[in-house]
Amino acid sequence: MATRYIDRNGKQGLVEAPQLRAPLSPAPGSPTEDLLIERGLVGVRFGTREALSRRREHLFYAAVKQGGAMAAIAYIILFPTGWVEWTGFALFYVLNILGMSIAYHRYFTHKSFETSTPMRYALGALAQMGVYGSLKRWVADHRRHHALSDKPGDIHSPYYDGHGRALDGRKGLKHSHLGWAYDDCMTDMDVYGKGVVGDPVIEWSHKTRYLWFAVSLLLLPALWGYAIGGAGAVIGTVMVAGFLRMALALHAIAAVNSFGHRYGYKRFEGQGEARNNWFIALISLGEGWHNNHHAHPRSAFTRVGRFEVDMTGWVIVAMEKLGLIWNVKRPQFESRPQKR
Ligand SMILES: [Zn+2]
Ligand SMILES: [Zn+2]
Numbered sequence: 001m002a003t004r005y006i007d008r009n010g011k012q013g014l015v016e017a018p019q020l021r022a023p024l025s026p027a028p029g030s031p032t033e034d035l036l037i038e039r040g041l042v043g044v045r046f047g048t049r050e051a052l053s054r055r056r057e058h059l060f061y062a063a064v065k066q067g068g069a070m071a072a073i074a075y076i077i078l079f080p081t082g083w084v085e086w087t088g089f090a091l092f093y094v095l096n097i098l099g100m101s102i103a104y105h106r107y108f109t110h111k112s113f114e115t116s117t118p119m120r121y122a123l124g125a126l127a128q129m130g131v132y133g134s135l136k137r138w139v140a141d142h143r144r145h146h147a148l149s150d151k152p153g154d155i156h157s158p159y160y161d162g163h164g165r166a167l168d169g170r171k172g173l174k175h176s177h178l179g180w181a182y183d184d185c186m187t188d189m190d191v192y193g194k195g196v197v198g199d200p201v202i203e204w205s206h207k208t209r210y211l212w213f214a215v216s217l218l219l220l221p222a223l224w225g226y227a228i229g230g231a232g233a234v235i236g237t238v239m240v241a242g243f244l245r246m247a248l249a250l251h252a253i254a255a256v257n258s259f260g261h262r263y264g265y266k267r268f269e270g271q272g273e274a275r276n277n278w279f280i281a282l283i284s285l286g287e288g289w290h291n292n293h294h295a296h297p298r299s300a301f302t303r304v305g306r307f308e309v310d311m312t313g314w315v316i317v318a319m320e321k322l323g324l325i326w327n328v329k330r331p332q333f334e335s336r337p338q339k340r
Helices: 033-040 049-078 083-109 117-130 135-147 169-177 200-207 209-229 231-257 278-283 290-295 311-321
Strands: 002-006 012-016 044-046 185-187
Touching: 044 049, 049 185, 049 209, 049 231, 083 117, 083 135, 083 209, 083 231, 083 311, 117 135, 117 200, 117 209, 135 185, 135 200, 169 231, 200 209, 209 231, 231 278
Parallel strands: none
Antiparallel strands: 002 012, 044 185
């Protein structure tokens, strides 16, 4: 049986299934290198309209968030800020990260627990308030990341670009951090989007994502500032707990994909270059135990070692105790790849 692929020049072709099952370890210059790269690029579409619209969307986010964060830093230097602004920063930073860790990642992508329909909508809105692009695309993109971790075809590896060309050094970090959102390589939803396309909650989240962006960036921080500090605290709180918080939360999670695939230790082998990194784990509330996660992708928790604290996991346990979620998947360490 032959499988269709589109190569990096946009040319379509067929690859025989037995060849597709060949081990993925491209040695540069080897006679099988091209085949291995093309195998990785099955499920990637090049130069589509969607790629252009994703690029525009992320440029918009970057301009608002990075530009806003710079303005926020100037504001902090020029005007006094206090506990109203910074409690707002802490609160919305945690909610922002949880939107990414619980909603985008552990629930919608990895289905590490089950929940009710109203909770699914709440998690969909929370995900989009994290502002890491469309939930629908994110789930499919992240499936591709796990399927091809640090091999050609991985959407955001520090070792390959979107066309399967080797990367290293700062170029690799830049691509894996956020650069991938600006290239012309889109995840093929026909390959990675099963159960995502047509899911009413995911489709609703995708369509309403700019609303949740505005709620997260402006409305909630403004309400917090007004409720706690009065009208005079609104601008400062939007600056600190809106713009600055959102930019920092985005980089904290993006760091899992960039630095988290290069720096840190491997508890489990055979997981690409995914690493456990305590600093990234701290700022991403547990997502930085990324080697553990790659070894146990279905698990609702990333903690394996005693000191690998997973704060997102605490929230999941609390939600389970409150009866908001159930069938929480816990890791089966024994049946997984060998510990070092
Ligand atoms: Zn990863
Ligand atoms: Zn994952």
